[in-house]
Amino acid sequence: MRCLLLVAGLLLVGQNPAWFRSPAQAAEPNPAAGSHKGLYYANDFSYLNDPCYQGSYLGDCLKLMPVAGGDWGTVDLGGQLRMRFHSEIGMGREGSAATPRFQDTQNDYVLTRLRLYSNWKVNDIFRVYGEAIFADASDDNGTYSPRVIDRNWGDFLNLFADLKLIDSVTLRIGR
Structure with a gap:
């Protein structure tokens, strides 16, 4: 609780x-x-x-939450939520009749980004790590056309497994 x-x-x-x-x-x-x-x-x-x-x-x-009573190592869960308000004046980018390019436009919108990660450390030799992102932008009641980078409905930023070969050498497979 x-x-x-x-x-x-x-x-x-x-x-x-x-x-x-x-x-x-x-x-x-x-x-x-x-x-x-x-x-x-x-x-x-x-x-x-x-x-x-x-x-x-x-x-x-x-x-450091134990997995299977600690027999299968530990897992860390975490992340970050960011929300940012934007007010843009004269930043119309589409170049269409609805939103002329660099004309007298005003957009108020919110950018949201959620990043989550999980780190499963089986032992001192092997671990698996994953990190994902979700990003979105409000559309200001249809007057704002989000940039390509403003919206991402799911992507892995990092996804890999580490295998320690010797103290100074670790093999990493993944992204």
Whole structure:
């Protein structure tokens, strides 16, 4: 139930923001600060395995989840939802009578992007990673013609399997 509340964003159980910490707690380094990398497949949630770790951040319950009681490794689930409002004036691009090219047009629309990932680490030698995207743009009541990059109703950004051959060599198959 706690995870459901966290994921729904209704309750941040155990959240300990900096403005609520004592000066001694605020001086301690945050173990979760380095977990998220620039590329989702490089994320490292090993801080959750530390027996001294007593924090709880949004989504922690979706990281390092045991598969088949831990016999088949762990899986991390995560993602990102972005919504961005645009108001464009004079950006008609179609060149038709309905929306003349670079004429006096005004469009208000919302760009939405959802990225989801799953990282199944079977053991220290083998893992499978998948990351997908869904993107859309509102049409401003039919007056906005979305660009090609504004709409993507499903695509794999990354989908691969890693097999560690030796410490410094990993074989990656996929996209």
